[in-house]
Amino acid sequence: MRKTTPEFRSSQLSRMAVSAVVHGLLLSWVMIVSGFGAAVVGLRMDYYFLTCPFVDQVIKNTVFNALQADPTLAAGLVRMHFHDCFIEGCDASVLIDSTKDNTAEKDSPANLSLRGYEIIDVAKRQLEAHCPGVVSCADIVAMAARDAVFFSGGPVYDIPKGRKDGRRSKIMDTINLPAPTFNASQLTRTFGLHGFTAQEMVALSGAHTLGVARCSSFKQRLSNFDSTHNVDPSIDAIFAKTLMGTCSRGDNAEQPFDMTRNNFDNAYFNALLNKAGVLTSDQTLSTSEATMGVVKAYAMNQAIFFLDFQQAMVKMGMLDVKEGAQGEVRSDCRRINN
Incomplete structure (x- = not known):
């Protein structure tokens, strides 16, 4: 792992301070962007406030450490979020492993180059140790993409939480991903x-x-x-x-x-x-x-x-979000609960 310089840490801490200042402004335009969203979709910025209040910090630290070791993983996390949301909605279906009875999304040719699964696994294990059965893999993917953008020098933004994990992941569904040859x-x-x-x-x-x-x-x-x-x-x-x-x-x-x-x-x-x-x-x-x-x-x-x-x-992070009985909170992001 590469050593973290004092300058890098100072820069990141300053950026994290800025995020707290602008959080209130971000909340207002999130409501505008979702429009139909907060009332119908039911996601909230404070969704884990009582049940797992340190979720954001766990994911931020996990992403930060991973990018210190390999900065190229930032692109993988952002792309993973996109490939998840465009198929079956933002429900972490892209994380599910294939089985002998089902070839999952991640084994599609369009997804073979996706990277960063292990980062999601690390964050999930930490969260399950402290607040088991609470934080969905879908929310982890969305927050990890947010933090990857931030730690790569991109804009500060926050996202509402409360997504549930889907129970479907089929290779055939990835035909709906935009092709690199599209005009x-x-x-x-x-x-x-x-x-x-x-x-x-x-x-x-x-x-x-x-x-x-x-x-x-x-x-x-x-x-x-x-x-x-x-x-x-x-x-x-x-x-x-x-x-x-x-x-x-x-x-x-x-x-x-x-x-x-x-x-x-x-x-x-x-x-x-x-x-x-x-x-x-x-x-x-x-x-x-x-x-x-x-x-x-x-x-x-x-x-x-x-x-x-x-x-x-x-807006993308709110595509076809699953709530309540529509989904679940997986204990292992790679497998549907039994």
Whole structure:
């Protein structure tokens, strides 16, 4: 594990102090973002206040320690939350292991590159030791993503809690995840089915400021692209050579989405403006008339991106939430309770 410098600790403590100051403001816009939400969905910021009051600190410490050892896990935690919520809602279905009778979501080709499961396990074990049967795995996934954004330099935001864990996880359901080959129209339609606007879709796509893509996700852009182009013409020529160099190492070779793969910032949007988007689904955001204005705004003003991103993340975290008898609180995040 890497040593934590005093400067890093000081920076993180200062940011945590800021989060307490803005919590009241965040609560007000959470109610606005959910709109229908708090009354119908029934999630609350203080859901665990009496039953497990230290839940946030346990998860923050777990994520902090994990990112100190491996900063690349931040991208994994954010992506895990997205892949969970877009399939069966935010119910931790992505965490369930396959059995001899069922192939679960996590074994879908779309999810094989997900990382960070062990972080959720560590947090769950600690919470079960102190408040057994109380904190859902779905809430842990949502809070871990929140903290991964924060510790990577991203915006401060909080989320209402009270999600229950789902009892279904099937590989066939992952067909509903947006593909890396989607264009802006397909992305807008897919996100729209979940209640998101095109602007919110672009904001959520900004999570690609963290992490990498594997060659298998973008190699179709580099040869025999279409009947008139060998290479996707939307890629900068020099960047295309960079991608080719990455793919020369095989389908699993990794290419960062931007130059600051472990920092949550707006570099991703500047890369798109420079025709250096890694995936088709990235670059299309800057070439479509419906989304290019949002990309330019986020590239010019990181604060606007941060505000829109945190609001979209809160909204995403409330997709098809299960409550009461609709779900359960798993004792082991990888298995449905007996």
